[in-house]
Amino acid sequence: MAIKRWRSGHSKIALCGRTRLGTIKTGHRVTALGRQGRAFMKKNMKYVAIAFVIFYLLSSPNEAAGFVNNVFTQLGRAGGSVSAFVDGLDLSP
Known part of the structure; x- marks a missing residue:
């Protein structure tokens, strides 16, 4: 700028x-x-992000599958940790 x-x-x-x-x-x-310029940039950034994901999937599908698998594994672990925390709370009066 x-x-x-x-x-x-x-x-x-x-x-x-x-x-x-x-x-x-x-x-x-x-x-x-202005407001229209920000909307234009936001729309274009979405297209750039989608194009990058498609490029990544097409250029190395095995690594992309491993990345997605890792994300879901980490989300499962996070859910298990939250569940253990909630189970450990003593909410009885």
Whole structure:
């Protein structure tokens, strides 16, 4: 992100080719993208993440299967730990 002096009390902020004027004062947040720009970036990041997952699955399916298996194993262990913790609580008055 590039911040350049534009006018007195204002700066011109350039991010991904989009510019917007904003006042920079202590405690104020200045954004370079409006509401539509953030929605656009969020939508594109979803597509990039999906494309990465598809690429990973196609390039090394055995490692991807091992990763998924490991995730479910860890989730099972976490569930077992939570269950043991709840069983160990003494809730009787």
